Amino acid sequence: MASELAIHPVPGGGAGIPPTVPPGPVPNGATAVAGLSERPRVNGQTGQIPKAGFGSDRPAVAELVFIDPRPAYFAHLEKLVDMDAIARANLQIMVDAMHGSGMGYLDVMLKRAGNRVQECRCHRDPLFGGSLPEPTGKSLEGACQWIKDEGARLGLALDGDADRFGIIDSGGIFIAPNQFLPVLYHHLITFKGLMGPVTRTVATTHMLDRIAYHYGQGVYETAVGFKYIGQNLLEKGCVLGGEESGGLSIRGHIPEKDGILAGLLAAEMVAVHGKSLAELIDDVAAIYGVRLYSERLDVHTTPEQKQQVLEKVKTLDPGELAGEPVIGRITLDGLKLVLKSGEWVLVRPSGTEPLFRIYAESDRPERITEIHNAFKEQIGL
Known part of the structure; x- marks a missing residue:
């Protein structure tokens, strides 16, 4: 189990290799590295690692040990989450670990608090049941149906390495992030x-x-x-x-x-407010004074078309989109246009395949399609 493996720091050590797999292809020779600050390295901070002794004759500065991280981790979470309130609420909750490394964490904490927990995919399966361990509305359809049929209060799901969450409300309603x-x-x-x-x-x-x-x-x-x-x-x-x-x-x-923390916070909210998440929304x-609706559209292209769109996006700066003036152009990651109405649209290319992801948000759900279509026309998709 990945969470049972740790690198024990000794004098001279400054970084560790997290035992998880990133959600996409890794360039040849690349390695995920985390510093002792527990923050992923960014902005080229890993540039000096080859000179620090990896693959050299330098003596080892770490020893491999096996630990149980749960007691300390549970104690820390109990400082962040009102577990007493969750215990008093006596919730019926489904926990879906999706065969991942989150098994034995969220389910255990909720059981210790006296909740009625239904475990789903909380056993090891290296093939993850034949599907990707991603807690999306589609992948959790079975869990949604169980919660609806059983009248449970919550469904809490984790992805393969338990850092992302999926939440199902009473009535079997999937709650998007x-x-x-x-x-x-x-x-x-x-x-x-x-x-x-x-x-x-x-x-x-x-x-x-x-x-x-x-x-x-x-x-x-x-x-x-x-x-x-x-x-x-x-x-x-x-x-x-x-x-x-x-x-x-x-x-x-x-x-x-941390998907485990997210799940516990969802349970806390339902417990202390005595309402469903839909009611809290x-x-x-x-x-x-407003309800916003968000949606992502994936558009597949050919490699040639992808390059054409990327060139067009570099200079695209329209005065209006879908009948609304454009008041902001953000190029932080892809191209994002902010409209005077407060609506916005973003296009980002996939880094691994000929695919564009188009995100849009509006206070009217019917406007999402209008904005998607208008933007696709602007960028040639």
């Missing part, structure tokens, strides 16, 4: 008293911005990748960092995404 993150931010501020700015990726909902501005707080937008979110959690004092792909962390936790929309 862009729906969950604003409710969590509101909860952190108003219930837990954690006032401060928020950091999000360029593809994540602007509902977070509306909440931040309501309390006079800042918003730090980053390129896609939680390593950038982690930097802001460390350096900007952010209360919450999140991304639309299902990663989050909060102030006081490590600056890396309604409450947040009423408090801040």
